Amino acid sequence: MMHILNRNHLLDPNEIRGEIRVIVEKYHSDRTQLLAILRECQERWRHLPALMITIIADEMDLPRVHVDGVATFYHFLSRAHRGNYTVYVNRSATAEMAGAAAIMKAFEKEVGVPFGQTTADQQIGLRTTSCIGMCDQEPAVLINEVVFTRMTPARVKKLVKAMRADVPIHEMLGKLGEGRNGSRAIHSEVVNNIRHKGPVFFTEYFPGSALKQAMEVGSLDVIEQIKASGLRGRGGAGFPTGQKWGFCRAAEADTRYVMCNADEGEPGTFKDRVLLTEMPELIFEGMAVAGYAIEAKEGILYLRGEYAYLKEHLEHVLTQMRSRHLLGRRILGTRFSFDIQIKMGAGAYICGEESALIESAEGKRGQPRNRPPFPVTSGYLRRPTIVNNVETFGCAAKIVLNGAEWFRKMGTSASAGVKLLSIAGDCAKPGIYEIEWGKSVREVLELCGAENVLAVQVGGPSGQCISEREFDRKLCFSDLGTGGAFTVFSKKRDILSIVHNFMEFFKDESCGFCVPCRAGNTLLLKALEKIMVGNGTHADIEGIKSLGQMVKTASRCGLGQTSPHPLLTSIQNFFEVYRDKVRNDVDYLSQFDLRFAVIDSCVAANRKPNLELEGRDERDVKEVSDGTGSC
Amino acid sequence: MEQGHVNLTIDGKEILAKDGQTIVQAARDNGIFVPTLCDFRSLNPAGTCRICTVKVAGRFVPSCTTPVSYGMVVENETAELTDLRRALIEMLFVEGNHMCPSCEKSGNCELQALAHRYRIVVPRFPFLFPVQKVEARLQHLFIEHKRCIQCLRCVRGVKAKDGHDIFGFIRRGSDVRIALDVNDPDAVSEETAKKAMEICPVGALIQKRVGFKVPIGQRKFDRKPEGSPS
CATH class of the missing domain: 1.20.1440.230 (NADH-ubiquinone oxidoreductase 51kDa subunit, iron-sulphur binding domain)
Structure with missing residues (x-):
C-alpha cells in the first residue's frame, strides 16, 4: 500500500500538486468528475486538508469555496486524517440490535482512541456511519471500502492486530459469500440471503433478449408497453415509470440521459446490493432499453460509496456487455448506440433523492434542486433525464421480454407486479424476498419466521412504524407503499x-x-x-x-x-x-434540566458528578467519569 | 386577457401576472405582501427559508420558486400559513444566537422585522445555543456565523470582480455554514464588504467601522415596518 510509506511524513505541497495534477488530468479536468477526484485524493492521502483543497481548485480552475463545499458535504471525505485504515461502524437500528455497541467498545479498547478520532500515528481511524446496506448480516463494518460482516469483539481484536501490522485489507477477509460475492471481481464476505424467488428476478435470463425484443417492437411501443404494465417506481415514491419515460422522450433536446439510482440509502434496504451482485446484466440491459425508448445515448449508474466493493465487478460486467455488443456503439448491429458509466457517491443519504443524485453526479454538493423544472425536462447537465431505481430497470427489462400483460397479472390492480423486500431485524430468515404486491404484513412476517413481533418498520425510517393492530394491512401503493425495507422489531425492543x-x-x-x-x-x-x-x-x-x-x-x-x-x-x-x-402530574416542564447542566459543568471542570445518570448516553458518562474530582 | 399574462387569485383577490413570473413576484407587483428572507431582488431564487410558503390546490409550495399558472388559486394569509411562517422564523431564532440589542443590524435586519410583523415574543422551541466563532481577521468584514440563517444571498450575490464565487456553502445538515475564500484579494475589499452587508438579511456579515452611523430609531424598518403598505 503506497500511502503507508507516507506515514508521519509532512505533506510536501509540490509533491502533492504533482500527484493531484496527474489525477485531475486522468479525469480531463472535467468538473463533473470533481467528486471522483476528491474521492481519489481522500483514498490516497486519507484526508483533504485545506492545502489540498486549494491545489485541487487551482488545478481544476474552480472557485476554492466550490471545491470546499463539495469536500465537506460527503461523509467519506474528511478535512482531518482518517487513518491509513478507516473503520466505519454502521449504527443503523438493526446494527444496534445485533450488537454494534459492543463492536464499537471493542474497537475503542483495541485501538485506544474513541470513535471520531484517529490514532496519533495515523494508522487507524474510528468513525461511525449510517446504514451500509448489510442489515441481514450485522454487525457490519466498512474498512477501506471492504465490508466485514457478522462482527464479533474477538474478530475486532484480530482485525486491529492486522491493521497495526499493515496487512493488506483483502487478506483480512473471512469466508467469502455465496454466488458472485465469491468471484474474483467482488471477493467479499457479504452474503446474498435470497430467501424467496419469484418470476421476475433471480431466474434464468439471457442477456440481450430484452434489447432484441425492444428493437423489434420499436421505441415508442416500449414506452406504451411499460405504461400498460402498470410499472411504478421501485424506490418508494411509486411514480408511473412509463409516464416518466414518455415525458422525457417528449422533451425537446439534443441529448437525453438515463440514470440508475443505486444510492440505496434507506436504512433497512439492501435489495439493490443483491441485484447488482447477481443480476447486473439485467439492470444494465433495462437501462439500455430505457435509453432506446427515450432516445438517449448515455446512461449513468450512480453507486453509493458504501457499495464501492461492487464497482470492479460492475465495470467488468459492462466490459463484457460491450464486447457482446449489448452496450457501446451499434448495439446488436443496429444504429442504436448506448453506453453506461459508473459514478460513485461518497456517503450521503440525500443523494438518493433524484435531483440531489443528479447534482452529485455532476460533481457537486448533493443538494436537491428546486422544482420545476423536473429532471424529465431538465436533469443531468440540464438535459432531459430519467432517474429510476435499480429494481425498476430490472422490471422494465422483464416487461419488454415477457409482455405487459404478464406483469400486470401479478400483484394488485393499482400495484402491478412484484416487489423485492429487504427483510431484517428480529426474524429467523432475514434476506431478500420477491413477493407479489398485495401481501399482508402478517403473511410476510410468517414467511420470514418472525414471532413475538412488536412493530414493523415498512419502507424504512421514512416509511411507517406499524403495530400488531395493523398487520393485516397490505403491501401496495394504495395501502402500505414501500421501497423495500421491512424491518421487524420483537417485543423485547424499545420503540x-x-x-x-x-x-x-x-x-x-x-x-x-x-x-x-x-x-x-x-x-x-x-x-x-x-x-x-x-x-x-x-x-x-x-x-x-x-x-x-x-x-x-x-x-x-x-x-x-x-x-x-x-x-x-x-x-x-x-x-x-x-x-x-411523559409526566402526567404537570402541564409543562422546561427543556432545561439541572442534572444535565451539572453534568456538563462537571465535564468542563474535569470533575465527577455525584448524580444519577439515567437516560444519558453511555459515552457522555464515560467522558465524565474520566475526570478525577467529584462535585 | 392580455397576451403573455395569466390570471390568478391570491386570497380571493384576482390579479394579473406576467407569464413566467413566480408567485412572489406576481404578488409584489400587485401590492400583496408575501414574507420572504432568502429572496433578494434579481438573484435566482434559492428556496432555503420557506417563509414564502403558500398553499396552492391543497399543497404547500414556496412562492419564490413556483411559477404562476392560469387560474391558480393561492392561499397566503391564512391562520395555518401564519402559524407555519411564525414557526419557521422561530426556528431561525433558536438555531442561531440572535441578540438584537447588541447587533449592529438591528433596525435593518429582515429577520427581526419579520419577527415584529408576526408578533413573536418568545419562540415555542428551545434555544439550541450553537457555539460559533466570530471571524474577525478580515480587514473590512466581520462574519458572525451565529447570526447566519444560511439564506445563501451572499453566495448568490457577492462575486469577485471577474464574476467567480468567493462565498460558498460548506458542510451539511445542522453544521452547514457559509464560507469565504479568504485567499482571494477581492474577498477583503471595502467595496465587497459593503455589498456583503447590504445583501445579508441579518447581522451575519457586518462591514467594519460603520457601526451606528445611522442611529437606532432611524433605520429601515424603524421608519417602515416590514409588510406595511407601499
Whole structure:
C-alpha cells in the first residue's frame, strides 16, 4: 500500500500538486468528475486538508469555496486524517440490535482512541456511519471500502492486530459469500440471503433478449408497453415509470440521459446490493432499453460509496456487455448506440433523492434542486433525464421480454407486479424476498419466521412504524407503499430508542439547505430526547405532532417531507409508550434540566458528578467519569 | 386577457401576472405582501427559508420558486400559513444566537422585522445555543456565523470582480455554514464588504467601522415596518 510509506511524513505541497495534477488530468479536468477526484485524493492521502483543497481548485480552475463545499458535504471525505485504515461502524437500528455497541467498545479498547478520532500515528481511524446496506448480516463494518460482516469483539481484536501490522485489507477477509460475492471481481464476505424467488428476478435470463425484443417492437411501443404494465417506481415514491419515460422522450433536446439510482440509502434496504451482485446484466440491459425508448445515448449508474466493493465487478460486467455488443456503439448491429458509466457517491443519504443524485453526479454538493423544472425536462447537465431505481430497470427489462400483460397479472390492480423486500431485524430468515404486491404484513412476517413481533418498520425510517393492530394491512401503493425495507422489531425492543435512532439518522443526513428540515429535525430529536429522559409532558407530544407536520409540509424535498414519520407514526401506533413516559402530574416542564447542566459543568471542570445518570448516553458518562474530582 | 399574462387569485383577490413570473413576484407587483428572507431582488431564487410558503390546490409550495399558472388559486394569509411562517422564523431564532440589542443590524435586519410583523415574543422551541466563532481577521468584514440563517444571498450575490464565487456553502445538515475564500484579494475589499452587508438579511456579515452611523430609531424598518403598505 503506497500511502503507508507516507506515514508521519509532512505533506510536501509540490509533491502533492504533482500527484493531484496527474489525477485531475486522468479525469480531463472535467468538473463533473470533481467528486471522483476528491474521492481519489481522500483514498490516497486519507484526508483533504485545506492545502489540498486549494491545489485541487487551482488545478481544476474552480472557485476554492466550490471545491470546499463539495469536500465537506460527503461523509467519506474528511478535512482531518482518517487513518491509513478507516473503520466505519454502521449504527443503523438493526446494527444496534445485533450488537454494534459492543463492536464499537471493542474497537475503542483495541485501538485506544474513541470513535471520531484517529490514532496519533495515523494508522487507524474510528468513525461511525449510517446504514451500509448489510442489515441481514450485522454487525457490519466498512474498512477501506471492504465490508466485514457478522462482527464479533474477538474478530475486532484480530482485525486491529492486522491493521497495526499493515496487512493488506483483502487478506483480512473471512469466508467469502455465496454466488458472485465469491468471484474474483467482488471477493467479499457479504452474503446474498435470497430467501424467496419469484418470476421476475433471480431466474434464468439471457442477456440481450430484452434489447432484441425492444428493437423489434420499436421505441415508442416500449414506452406504451411499460405504461400498460402498470410499472411504478421501485424506490418508494411509486411514480408511473412509463409516464416518466414518455415525458422525457417528449422533451425537446439534443441529448437525453438515463440514470440508475443505486444510492440505496434507506436504512433497512439492501435489495439493490443483491441485484447488482447477481443480476447486473439485467439492470444494465433495462437501462439500455430505457435509453432506446427515450432516445438517449448515455446512461449513468450512480453507486453509493458504501457499495464501492461492487464497482470492479460492475465495470467488468459492462466490459463484457460491450464486447457482446449489448452496450457501446451499434448495439446488436443496429444504429442504436448506448453506453453506461459508473459514478460513485461518497456517503450521503440525500443523494438518493433524484435531483440531489443528479447534482452529485455532476460533481457537486448533493443538494436537491428546486422544482420545476423536473429532471424529465431538465436533469443531468440540464438535459432531459430519467432517474429510476435499480429494481425498476430490472422490471422494465422483464416487461419488454415477457409482455405487459404478464406483469400486470401479478400483484394488485393499482400495484402491478412484484416487489423485492429487504427483510431484517428480529426474524429467523432475514434476506431478500420477491413477493407479489398485495401481501399482508402478517403473511410476510410468517414467511420470514418472525414471532413475538412488536412493530414493523415498512419502507424504512421514512416509511411507517406499524403495530400488531395493523398487520393485516397490505403491501401496495394504495395501502402500505414501500421501497423495500421491512424491518421487524420483537417485543423485547424499545420503540423510543428505535425512533431515536431514526431521528438521529435524519438529522445527520439532512443536507441543511432548507430551514424546516435542518432546524426542524434537530428540534424534533431534542423534543424526543426530552421525553426519553423523563422530562416530557403531554404538551411535548402535541408539540412534536405540530412541528412534525410543519417539517413535512414546508421542507424542500422528500427527506424533510418524510423525516418526521418515525415520530408521527409511532405516536399514532404506540401512543401508550409515549403516554407512559411523559409526566402526567404537570402541564409543562422546561427543556432545561439541572442534572444535565451539572453534568456538563462537571465535564468542563474535569470533575465527577455525584448524580444519577439515567437516560444519558453511555459515552457522555464515560467522558465524565474520566475526570478525577467529584462535585 | 392580455397576451403573455395569466390570471390568478391570491386570497380571493384576482390579479394579473406576467407569464413566467413566480408567485412572489406576481404578488409584489400587485401590492400583496408575501414574507420572504432568502429572496433578494434579481438573484435566482434559492428556496432555503420557506417563509414564502403558500398553499396552492391543497399543497404547500414556496412562492419564490413556483411559477404562476392560469387560474391558480393561492392561499397566503391564512391562520395555518401564519402559524407555519411564525414557526419557521422561530426556528431561525433558536438555531442561531440572535441578540438584537447588541447587533449592529438591528433596525435593518429582515429577520427581526419579520419577527415584529408576526408578533413573536418568545419562540415555542428551545434555544439550541450553537457555539460559533466570530471571524474577525478580515480587514473590512466581520462574519458572525451565529447570526447566519444560511439564506445563501451572499453566495448568490457577492462575486469577485471577474464574476467567480468567493462565498460558498460548506458542510451539511445542522453544521452547514457559509464560507469565504479568504485567499482571494477581492474577498477583503471595502467595496465587497459593503455589498456583503447590504445583501445579508441579518447581522451575519457586518462591514467594519460603520457601526451606528445611522442611529437606532432611524433605520429601515424603524421608519417602515416590514409588510406595511407601499
